[in-house]
Each structure stands twice: as C-alpha cells, then as structure tokens.
Amino acid sequence: MKKINRDSRVRKNFHQAKWDEPIIFELSQKGERGILVPKAEEDVVGVVGDGVSGIPDHLKRKEHPNLPEISQPRVLRHYMRLSQETLGADVNIEIGQGTCTVKYSPKINEMLAKLTDITELHPLQDESTVQGILEIMYKTGVFMNEISGMDRFSFQSGGGSQAVMAMASVMRAYHADKGESRTRDEVITTIYSHPSDAAAPAVMGYRIIYIHPDEDGYPDFEAFKAAVSERTAGFIVANPEDTGVYNPRVKEFTDLIHSHGGLCGYDQANANGLFGVTRAREAGFDMCFFNLHKSFSTPHGCGGPAVGAMGVTKELEKYLPAPLIDYDGDKYYLNYDICRDPFNIGKVRMFYGVAPVVLKAYAWIMALGAEGLYEVAKVAVLNNNYLFRKLMEVDCIDAPYIKGKQRVEQVRYTLQKLAEDTGITTGDVQRRMMDFGMHYWTSHHPYYIPEPMTLEPTEAPSKEDLDEYIETLKYIIKEAYESPEIIKTAPHRSVCHQVDERTLDEPDEWAISWRSYLKKAKDKG
Amino acid sequence: MKKINRDSRVRKNFHQAKWDEPIIFELSQKGERGILVPKAEEDVVGVVGDGVSGIPDHLKRKEHPNLPEISQPRVLRHYMRLSQETLGADVNIEIGQGTCTVKYSPKINEMLAKLTDITELHPLQDESTVQGILEIMYKTGVFMNEISGMDRFSFQSGGGSQAVMAMASVMRAYHADKGESRTRDEVITTIYSHPSDAAAPAVMGYRIIYIHPDEDGYPDFEAFKAAVSERTAGFIVANPEDTGVYNPRVKEFTDLIHSHGGLCGYDQANANGLFGVTRAREAGFDMCFFNLHKSFSTPHGCGGPAVGAMGVTKELEKYLPAPLIDYDGDKYYLNYDICRDPFNIGKVRMFYGVAPVVLKAYAWIMALGAEGLYEVAKVAVLNNNYLFRKLMEVDCIDAPYIKGKQRVEQVRYTLQKLAEDTGITTGDVQRRMMDFGMHYWTSHHPYYIPEPMTLEPTEAPSKEDLDEYIETLKYIIKEAYESPEIIKTAPHRSVCHQVDERTLDEPDEWAISWRSYLKKAKDKG
Amino acid sequence: MAIKGFKNHPYIPNSVPEVQKEMLKAIGLNNLEELHEEVPEAIKLKDNMKLPEAIPSEYELRRHVEEILKKNINCKDNLNFLGAGCWQHYVPAICDEINSRGEFLTAYGGEPYNDFGRFQALFEYESLVGELVDMDVVNVPTMDWGQAAATSIRMASRITGRKEALVPKSMDKDRFLIMKNYCAPDIQLIQVDYEKETGQLNLEDLKGKISEKTAAAYFENPSFLGFIEENGRQISDLAHRFSALSVVGVDPITLGVLKPPSQYGADIICGDLQPLGIHMNYGGGQSGFIATRDEEKYVMEFPSRIFGMAPTGVEGEYGFGDVAFDRTSFGHHREHGKEYVGTQTALWGITAGVYLALMGPKGMEEIGQTIMQKSQYAVMRLNQIAGVEGSFFNSVNFKEFVVDFNKTGKTVKEINKKLLQKNIFGGKDLSSNFPELGQCALYCVTEIHLKTDIDRLAAALEEVLNV
C-alpha cells in the first residue's frame, strides 16, 4: 500500500456534522411520551383524591401547554445531533475565542462534580451534613487568597459580569458607609476592559468614565489623572486588557485612586497569563475577581453555570454577600456575621454560588499546585507570543500598540490592510474559519481597533495546534487575494449558510420562539 | 419573516462530521503526557528501591514501547472527533442493520450500570458482599425462563455466537453422557439462520447440514426429513429466519429431531417480534439463547461487550457452564454443583458473564413488564410490515417467498430488478444511503437472495422515521434511473470516499497496524 | 529564579522543555522569564505561591477529592424535605446525558456558524418555556429567579419610567436581598403584607401602596410559603389600573396544572428553571428565566441575549442569531445598553428544554397532579400528629407547605436535629425570617417522595415529639 499523502496542516476536508434537524416542535406526534412520571400510590389517592380539584377553578390550567409529544429515543436523537453541531472546546483548537480563556476542562473534574455527594446536596442542609463541600469551598477560597493576595473570597457571583456588579455594589456600600454615597457617582474604566466593567457599575447607578489608550496602548495616565476626582467611586479595569497589553504602571493608577478615596477593582478574567507572576494585591487593588470558568478551567457550558470568584481586602470583607464560609478549627460553617453590618450589600445570587464549579476549580488547582499554575501562565503567554510573532510576519496582519514587547494572554490584531486590499472583512474571515472547524472572534463592539481579530490561545493548545491555526489563517488570507468569493459566501462546511441577519432586528420579523415564528410566518404567508 | 420551506423528508443536506483526523501516532510529540500515574511513596521506595531491578535482565524492557506521547486535551479531542464520525443508534434511524435488532438503549440503564456498586465489584468477592448483583442476575434469569419457557439460564456467553457455541457444547456433552458422542456428528441448520449457527457448531467438531428453503421460504420439510438421522446431534435454527419468514411448522421440525434422539437449539436473536406471542418451549426446543444486546436493548458497543443469555430445559441444566446463580430463600449464591457432573462443559467465559449488560436488560424488562414486551413484539412486527408493504409498492423492490403474509421482525428484500435496469447494485445503494445519514445492510454472504437488502426496524423508530427511510430509499432509486453516477461514486457526505478495498486482501498491501503501514509504505517507496 | 514551573504536565501540552526552547527561539527570547518583562519587578512574586503540593496523578487526585466529598451526606441516601428555592425533583437520565455531552459542556460564545446546535437548543428552550408560560418571548437564562425578578422590575421601571415596585412580604428573604441590591440605588422595593389566615397577598395593603409611582406589582405563584396565590387577576388588574406592570414569579413545574400568569394578567413572568431537570447541586442548579409578550417595548428592554430563528441563503435551511443584539451591553452601546450581560446559566436552559421535550403536555400535567396529591397526603398525615398542624395557612398548596409546630412545645431546630439523627432532613426553619409564625417549618414534597417516605417522616416526627 502506498503512503497516503497528508502534508498540509490545513483541515481542508473538514465538515461539521450537519443533521438538518427540524425544530423540536416539528417532531411532535400526538400520544407519544418521552418519559413517564410517578403516580401517587393508590393509598394516597384514596386519601386525597385527584389532588387538583382543590385548585380554584379560575387558576386551573384548562388546556395543556402546547409542548411537543415525542418519544424518548427521538428526544435523545435530536439533542445528540444538536450537540454534534456545536463546536465545543472538547472538539476544536480553542484559540479563536479571544478574551474568553477557553481552555482544557479535565474530564476527571466533571466526573467528580457528578458524584451524588455534590449533585444531591440541598443548600439548606444542616452544616454537619455538608462538611465536605464546605471544606472544598473554604479551601478554594484560601487558594484564591494566595493567588490574588486578597484576604477573603466570595463565590456567589455566577459569572464575571455579576462579579463586576458585586464589586460595584461593594463600592457603593463602602462609600455609603463613609457617608459619601451621593457624592461619589463615577466609575472609571478603560475602553479595552470588558464591556461589563462599564455596564455593570452603570446598573449600580454609576456614571462611567472611559480612559482611552495612549500611543502604546497603555491606559493614558494623563487622561486618567484628569478623570480621577472626589466624584470617583472607583476604578475597574482589566490588566492585561483585551489587547493583551499589560499596563506596567498599574500601581500608579491604583495609588492615584486611593489618594482620592476611591476603590480599585481588578477584572482578573484575564489572569491566566499572570498566575504566580504578579497579583492584585501587589498591584494595589482592593478587590478582584477570577472567572473560575475561564482561567480555572471549568467548562463554559454554552455560557454558564459559572463562578465569578470575588476577592476583597480585609477592610471590605464586611460588605461581601453573605454567607462566608469559615472554619473554627473543628468544623466548617456558613458565617452570616457580616449580615449584621448595615452596609452589607445583601446577596447577589441564591445560596453560595455554583458549588460544582468551585469543586472543579479546586481539583484543577490541586492537580497543578503552585508550580503548575506558574507553568500555565508561562505557557499561555508563550503560546500567545508565538502566535503573535508568527502572525505579525503575515503582511496584512497587524496589531496596534507597543511593538517588540510581549503581550500577556491575548492579542487584538487588525486585518485592516486585508480589508483594504481585498474587501474581505474580519467578519468574512470569521465565517470562513468555520469551514476549517475553528472559532474566530472579532472583538466587542464598538470596534476601537478596525477589523479586529482577537486570539487567546491559553496554555491548552500544543505548538502543532498553534501552527494549524496559523496556517489556516494564512490559507484564508491567500484565498482573500486569490478567490475572495469563497470567503464572502462562507461558511460552506458548517451546519448552515449565511444567515439573513436583517430579520433579527426587525420587530415584525424576528422569531424569538417557535410559536412566534409560526404566527409571523402565517401573517406573511 | 417568511416560512422556511422544508417539505421533503429526505435529508438531502446531511453531512457526517468530518474531522480528517490523523492516526493517533501522528499526534505524538516527544515529552507530552496524557496522564500521570501514582508513584510509590518515598517510604515505600526507601524499603524496596526502584522495584524493577529484580527483573532478570533478559526480561527487562530496554526500549520504551513505541506508543505516542500526547497531552490529555489532544487525546480527548481525537476520540471525541472519532466518536462524532461514528453512526451510533443514538444519532440515526436504525432500520438498516437488519438482523442486528438495533433498538433504543435507554440512558437510564446506562446510568445505572455506571454506578460504583457495579463497576467496582470484583467477581471473586464474598457472596455476602454482592447480594445486589446476584439478585439482579438471578431475577433476570427467572424472567428469561418465563419469556422462553426454558428452565434455567446462563449469562456466561459474551454474545449470541458464543451462545451458539455453548449450545453446541451442551449437545456434545449430552450425547457424550448418553455414550453417543462419536456417532452423532452432525448439526442441522438452515441457510437463512445466522452464519454462527453453522460456524460455531463446526468449531465444536460438528459437520453442518444446511436445509434450503422451499418455494415459500420455509425450511424445506422434506429435505429436513431426509437430513435427520441417528447421526444428528442437533438442530440449531433461527425462527423467523433472516428473511423474516416464520416457520409455522417449527414444532414438527423439533419433534422430528427428538424422535431421532437429537437436541434442538433455538437461535432467538430474532426473538424481538415474538415476545409474549410464542416461546421456545412451546415450539419444542431444548435450548435457546437471547441476545441481551439486541432484543433486550443493551447497546451494541461497536460489537460488544454483550451477553448471549442461554436457556435450557431442566434435563440439560447440568451441562451448563458453572456457576449458576441460586437463591436459598435467604440469600443469593453461586452454585457450582453442576461442576461435579463429569459431562459438564466447563466454562465458556470467565466469571459469570457481563454483569452490567444483565443489569441493563433487567432494568429494561422492569420498565416494560409483560405488557410492554408484548407491545415491543407487536410494534416491531407492525413497523416491519408497514415498511414491507410500502417498499413492495416500489417497482424495483421485491422480497422473495411467501406473498401476502406478514413477516416477523425483518425482511430480506432483493434489488435485482434495480440492478438489471440500472446497473446499480445493492452495494452501491449501501454507500449512497450514508449520504443521508443512514445504515443499510445487504446480507450475510453468500447472497442466496440476489442483490439483497435486509431491513429490521424493531419497535424503536416512529412512523415518521419509517417514512423518512422509505422516502430516502425511493429517492435513491429514482437517482439510480436518472443519475446513477452519483450513486456509483457515493458516498459523498461521509467521512471518507470509496475505499480501495483491494489492498485489504493483499498480504503485501494490507496495513493492519500503523507500524505495518509505515513499513509497507516505505517498502513501496 | 526561585520560581519553578511544572514540566510535562498532561493539561499543558507545551510544558515540554524542548518545545518551549524551540518556541522561545522562534520568538527571539532566551527564557520563559522574559515573557513577563512588562510586569515590573516591584510587583512580581519572588517565590512560588504557597499552595498545597500538587497531586498530579489522576488516581490520587480523585481519591483525595472523593475523600473530602464523602464527608457530605446527601439527599439521595437520606430523606429530604427541604425546598425553599431549591427543590428535589427527579432528573431524567437524558437531561444529564445531554448536558454532559462535551460539545455542549465546553461550548461558549461561538457564532451560529460554529455553535449552530447551541443556538438551536437554546431557541428551542425559549420556545418550550414560552409554551409553558404562554408567552412569545423568553430569554437565554440569567442567574436565578432572584436575578430574573430583579431584572424584570428594572425592565418594568424602564418601560413605565417609574421607580417603585411592590413585592410580597411573604417572599424569600434571600431573593428579596438579591432584588434589593440589584435595584439599588434608584428603585425602591415596597413590601406588601399577607393575610394572616391564608397567606394570600393582602389586597387592602396592596391598594394602599400602589400608586402612579409604581412600576411593577411583583408577586409569586406559588408563593414562597408554598400556597397558590389566588388573586393574581385582581392584582394584575389593579396594577394595570395604575399603568404599572404585573410581574409574576412562577415555579414552572406547576404549569401543567396551574394557569400560567399570562392568563391572569402578567406582563412579565420570571422564575427558576432548576425544577426542570437540574440537580440541586448544593444550590448551583439555579437558573432564571424571563418571559414577555412579543412586543417591541418589552423585547427591547431585555438585557439578556435572546436567540431567534432566521432564514439563510439556502432554501429550507434554518438559521439562528441574536435578536436585537445591540440592546445588550455587548452591542455598540455598552453601558447604555440594557443593564449588562455575561456568562449566566445557558447549559441549564438547554437542560430545561430537554426536560420539557421529554415531559410533554401530559407529563407536565401528571407531575403537577402527583406532586399535589403527595403533598396533600403529607399535610394530612402530619395533621394526625398531636400538636402538629400540617399546614399553617388555609390555602391550597402546591409542593411546599408550612408545618406548624407551635403546639409541640419544641423548636423547629430541636425537631430537625432529632430528625437528622434518623437520616431525615426536616423542612426549612422559618422562625428567624418569619418570626410572626413562631415555630414553623417549610416542608417540600415532590414526586420523588413515595408514600412510604412520607409515612417514615410522620413516624419519625411522632417519635421525636414523643406522641
């Protein structure tokens, strides 16, 4: 048998599973059942009757909800197929969802989180019956303290954005405690911090002041100085920002805020490249949060469940949402003491946060230890800069700001030249990347960097993976110059072709549910 | 938004996931690790040293086995991708693997079989510690007795073919016990029984005599009469056979065998359409087996692990492989009494069979009860005959033998006319069906029925599923007349295109392992 | 350097030193330390962090974690009657199967071209919950009921331009605290009292507090205390009379037998998906949903992502995408969009969709009925115990009910402690959050409780109470 030639790294023969599944309602067949539910025992029925006649007549549901009726194998088949049509991190080279820190989620951690001893715990069980999970949460908190330099962590926030919101709530409480809640109504952030760093504080009533970057891409210190005042409640910022640029003067920023009585909150969703290298405390922050579902490897679950682990200094502890988890030397317990503080912020999420996510993060940290976390940071940054250097060799790819220096964790590139040369936009490239089984993310809106492309490899891909990604990008760029039509009309090997997005913004056209689609389609038809 | 038109049932836009994965060895990167293993504790090393220096030098492995070195995420990604490239029953309409009884395997049963209380049981544990699994196995045996009319079951065989082999072993033991092992050296079967019904007894030393069908497709009774003699050790037959034809005179066959001193073994791999309708006992059999991985819903696992549950009458019990599972009114135990019989066949598989498979079958039976099993049989046969009638309306599809009567469980069709009209063979159709995400099985060799197509819907598909399968077949047949090239060159939407099968039969060319491929590819230059 | 890395780690492909050298060379660096040159020395760590030794072998790691978790005792091996915002329902195997599928589990924010299945599954979840609540619009889930309710009120506030919301005094205190924090500083939550006898919202008090300043009248059905709120129509009408919105929090598992709030005047419906096929997870299974009519004024106020269907360039193909994306904080307007959005609980949304697809209309009706029968049986059975009132309030209960221990002479705390010794988790002690009820506990009975379980509880209580 002759050797089968497979030189190219570019996965030109890729095709995503495409099942062309109907919408689940279309699978309905009257009379089919997906699962049978327990019936009350005869003895029980004998005593209480049908159970529903007590419902006041005007509250009885008279017509069944219009749910589909589908047998069990068909429900399973449907969702199995949809899962194959989803490009999870388990199946692709996750480099293209820059700023999302999508990395490897070890399967062992999933297995642990599926144990009955966590899935079947009720949050209100007596403390004596939940010592195991409390121990995990307590210890993970202690790890977080060490990793960040903060003094106390809360896992209540169900994501990074909610953690930002919680940081803003703490700011509000802190200033109220100081009697300055009315005067301090501004929060400063930067344009390359995450939109939630602006939006969440705004919900909490703050006016947002953006700092723009200087020429090198660092937050402009002069502008910052001008912005800080007695109106400043605080500063919430990512570092590195989404550009991958690390602000080396960060301590000067936090010092300045402090000197004006404000608080500093560190958005550490991008902490992956900094583990064991530097911390929130040394950089002068009063608060920070980590996304356990990002840097700490717990899977993203299509967008949660997740945990934004928020840490604060001792001084701010009393504002944290209750309860905290404590250890009295003998047993772990839920500490509600802080509730008594009149300025405590209350709660941000029911109970104590998403416990299985904390468990997975615990297991991940234990599998790595301090040396492993440091390795994570080093390799994440190595991967990022390897990608960076290789891509910068491509003529039409550029990355604004500091040149010749390393970027931490991610880089926001620009394909402006490509667009100028060929008319192929970053959005076009995005679609085309799917034809090779890859994610590709542009950037948050608005596009401060034109035709942006944001890549964040993390420590998860191998050099081979990076090279595949790079070669694929180059391949597409070559296409852009030679046969742009194929990109303009992409994707070709995905589940669906280009979507007519116009309808999604038209109230008369959009179809948010199957029933609404049917109504509107009828109206049209 | 306008209605999106999706009239056709034919899944013309299907494409299987195609990842174009390298062979696992190609993923190797020196130094990468997939998992770390426990090391002996320092104290242990202190006492015993490196542990391996005791190995005689000539037995020490000097060079590492040439296994690939791959990080954990990459191993996972590889196998996740391969799984997507596999058309399991969970993701497709399983009609086309006729005679395999591929049906729905309930997920609840998988979850039960994954419980530590079964996965982490050692087969040699003290009986007092395994009362649960013994109870399951015992009770499942009792169910099998009721379903078949036999008196005692053994779950030791790891599949149907091994159960045939075990039946042949029992025949041998029985005749040896009667002092007739030398004179009885023939086993009779039929051409439409499974090849293993011939091959396994042949391994046990029997000469095989085939009965061919009469005009109606029933095993020819006259030929049978001529075949039965004092040389007959036994008769092993499926009923219905792979044609779906049920032999209504089966009792006359078994009576005749008995009158000549032979034994009758019922291959009940096709029992699905007969549950609660008729049984091995009433049909006069001395032995039978069920495939738990087929009729009893346990998943096929790419071809096992599985269980061929073999049942025998009281008289033959003592020949069964030991141990049997018994209940003394207080506890369940492994009964080795039969071992003492000098003619006992010994063992066919280690320990007691694949316990998790028995557990899944138990759960399946309990979810259905007698009424459910009867419904399974009725619906399986209803589905089969619905398919049968609809396909017989197609001009170029025929099914030899009895007309106008029902077929049980499956039908072997012929596409001979299609081949004559268009040159499209059943093998061509097979490949083309994959372009619509479907299995399609021709038949075992040799093709007694020309251009065969064997379909067995079981109770698992819905009417809608059957209609999709039918319409897809019709669509391909239409293509055969209109554009046969597309079929000849199929598949087009599978992971790979037509394989050059020639190399697989050439000792100089075949590549049974990666290393052997590399050697041969090098030899070729 | 004092700081060491962990080489050749299975999770980190490029932790192989030789590969690192090669890559460093490619980017013109000499060593890994140079990668962080931008971080000033002053704020750099000088030593490895103080974390426990790594447990690198998967076996030992597993054993380590399992040994900790074994210190828990769970609701499966024990008999649980706790509810109060997190409920023990049966989770069909397929729900777990689907949400464990690696593709769903590890997907995140891809485009519809990457994550088509994620978009379709979430669109279907929206549609299924839409049918359950009889509304046309449902969001990609938010954090939990509390967050959903808070956002519903913020939406109402934006729609009406008003800054007050009425909420029931009988609601869960923690949920109230979430809403309060989220609505601060600008929206004021005003509590409305309940009827002493029935627990129903006190309509007189409501009338006294509702006004032209009211953005929303928020109530729950069933109420936190378990009974069916019967005056939904009156409350909604009253709200509408003041041009306020009617916002109703609902437990979706009731909706096979109970009318959806949309049918008694609700403008916005919110609630928790956890009962629909999601394990309790020590409180990690919560997932909030919000539903409205398909009217621009509502849709444009959602902060959440909302997935919609759309045509593609190919006839017969379904496509999906974000509806009115620009209203979110991910859109061009950032903090001028609606509140904020981020990672929330999408996987639970998909799971709830799977659950509803399995259950169908019949399943939802039957489960509602079974639960009501079993909880009524429990109430009656507990009533038979001297000194115990099975239900404090004179209202129809769904799955939860307030058991009155006032006449037993024992505190709920004492009773629960004794029950625990019998491997029973008694109902939530209400004495601190509802001092007016004295020694009462909120019990929860669902389809997972067999009659024998309820009888076992009753027998245990009889023993504990010495009756």
Added chain:
Amino acid sequence: MAIKGFKNHPYIPNSVPEVQKEMLKAIGLNNLEELHEEVPEAIKLKDNMKLPEAIPSEYELRRHVEEILKKNINCKDNLNFLGAGCWQHYVPAICDEINSRGEFLTAYGGEPYNDFGRFQALFEYESLVGELVDMDVVNVPTMDWGQAAATSIRMASRITGRKEALVPKSMDKDRFLIMKNYCAPDIQLIQVDYEKETGQLNLEDLKGKISEKTAAAYFENPSFLGFIEENGRQISDLAHRFSALSVVGVDPITLGVLKPPSQYGADIICGDLQPLGIHMNYGGGQSGFIATRDEEKYVMEFPSRIFGMAPTGVEGEYGFGDVAFDRTSFGHHREHGKEYVGTQTALWGITAGVYLALMGPKGMEEIGQTIMQKSQYAVMRLNQIAGVEGSFFNSVNFKEFVVDFNKTGKTVKEINKKLLQKNIFGGKDLSSNFPELGQCALYCVTEIHLKTDIDRLAAALEEVLNV
C-alpha cells in the same frame, strides 16, 4: 384476547393506538393480532407472561434498581486485594468519557462509510497494542484471555496441522476450562508441571511432553500465580525445535517494564485488555486480544475481524476496512472460514486504545514500576507478620503474589472472613484449586493501593491472626 400491550410507552414511539390504527390500515390489517397469523395457535401464548408489574416511571425504576444494587459493597468503599484474572487498576476519566459517548456505545456493524470513527478507533487500538507487544497484527478483541488463548491454540493447530497443546499446570483453572471446552473435541491440552520452589514452568516436564504432535507450547507471563516466568526464551526455543508454536499469554500492563513475549520467541501473543482502562464490572470487563507477526499464514488463521487501513479515491484521505474478510465465518465460506465470529468486546478495545494513548511509553513504564514497588512492599510488609510468608514462591512477582498462611494455623477462608469484617477483601483462596499449596491466597497489589492501604491490611492481618 387476554393479552394486553403497554400503550404510549416512551421507548416505543408507535405504541400510540391511533398511529397503530393508521399503520394497520395502510397494510390492510384490522388489528395487531393479525400480525402474528403465521404463528400457529397451538404454540401461541394465551395470556400475558408472568413477569413483575412494570415500573414505568423512570424515577421509580431507578430507585428500585438502586435499592437492589445497594446490597452490594464494592471495592472502592472497601479495600480490595483480589486479582486472579480481574484486576483493580485505575480507570482514567477519559476512558469512561469515550466509551460512554453515545455514538460509540450504540454503534454496531456499520460499514466504514457509516462508522468511520469506529474503524479508526479500533485500527488505532490494534496499532497501540501492537506496539506494546511488539507485533504487527492485533485483532478486534475477542471475549477474554481464555477465549483468546483457546483461539490462539486453534490457530496454532491449524498452522501446524497438529492436535496437542501444552499448557502450564499453574494456570487459572477457569481459564483452563474455557480452553478445554473450546479446543474439544479435537485438540488435547496437556498440563506441564511447575517448579515447587519457584513456580516456574518445569522445563524437564515440558521436555518430556513436547513432541512432533505438539501444535503449541502455551505459557503465561506473569503466571497466574503472579510471578515473572523467566524461561520464556527456552520454552519458545524448545517449541520451535519441535516446529511447534510458542503461544504466550500476557498481562499487558506489565509491558512498560517487561519485555514483550515477541522478543523471547512468541509466535502468538494473547491476553486480557481489562487492566487497560476498563472497570472490573463484576467480571464484565474482560476482553481478549491476539497478536501475531504480519505473515499471511498467521493473519489468515484469525477468526476475528481485523481492521486495516486503505486508500480511498481521494488523495490524502485515510480509509478503513476488514482485512481478509473472507477468512471469517461472516465471509463466503461460513463454517469453512476460521472458527466463528460475532459480537465480542469491541468497546473495550477502543477503551484500551484510549488508555494506551493517554499513558504513552512513560506512563506504561511508570505504572509498571509503581506496581512492582508497591507489591514488593506488600510482600515485605506481610513477611513481617509472624506465621505469614509474603510470597510462597521464590520468584520475582509483578502485581500478584501467593501469600502463605500455612503456619498461622488458620485457613484462608477464616482469615478472609475476619478481614471482611474490617472491610478488606483478602486475596483469592487457592486451597481448592491448588491443594498442593495448602492454605495460600493470591493477593493483588496495584497502583491503586497507597502505602497506607497496605499497612492497613497488614495491621488487620496482625489483629486477625492475633500476633
């Protein structure tokens, strides 16, 4: 009719009566009974079978089964030292993840065009095991070691045209019984004695029994009794001198540290895959493999399916298929093919492939070393107990070893009973199958045993033996 069906069952889509009516009409029948008109009345059942009432709700079914299974106590919650053909090794999470993937779990006999992934995964498993045993050909797995050994001997018999095989007397009795039944009636198995002191195959006895009639000399490494068989080369040479084949059974987990039998003369290697990532499953995890050189005379004698790689019509594409399919009983020759083939244990083959891919060369070496260190420690530690000999035989052990209790005055049965009270499963009692050893037990120590576990065993034994 007295027989009733179960309508609207979730597993049976067409159990809906209305659909059935429609379908019956389409095929011209009036009722479901007519479907079985071919079955004569005389052999038809007249009543529903006598089976327990169905438990149709998934919750109750789950609870029912779990309650039965709870009567088991397992090797995870207890401390297990049983091996003897089924071994407790650590199963990496990814092995379970992959073999639980619905696509693999429920695939069966599709063509390479349908089940490409199944073909590739099994081809890779063959290739990986091939590297481990240093052979070019490995089959799609058969049932278990016993079946693999039996088939190996039948292969040898066909290749040599001879009808005798030599097997070690020290081998597992059950495995021997499998081989005996499978080789009957035509092939005779002749047992070769072992050295009393060392357990090693008695070469003198072997020489006495080997002859021109010998098809194969079969031996095992490690032996059933756990020690390393040191004379493999001599045995193979002797076999070859008589033109017989050397067939070696091997535990694959040893092969990171031990030489593969191909390197000391084996012509056919067989063994069990269960140690490679497969749970014990109460003995359901067994899976046999057979390996040979890539020579036509060997390949053509395999009864199993063998997957091979092949080119496709498209440049750069891998394809797969059955190698020399027609030699199997599925081919044209049916019973004139090689033995028979059928459903066996393919999923375990895939799993073993995943395991080896994860472990790599280093992992296999390390695990071999760890196991040897720990089992040696156990032998030494048990040696310290008065009256106990850690190892009966004077040979190097791998993971198993024969503990000699003869001097304790107690039977293994008594000892194991007492150990069980301490939640320890003692080694397999050898007294009935190896009466010549008196009161000895076969203990198994692997990487899952921590030092503390071994110390706990020793302490327990000390207590049990009152020393």
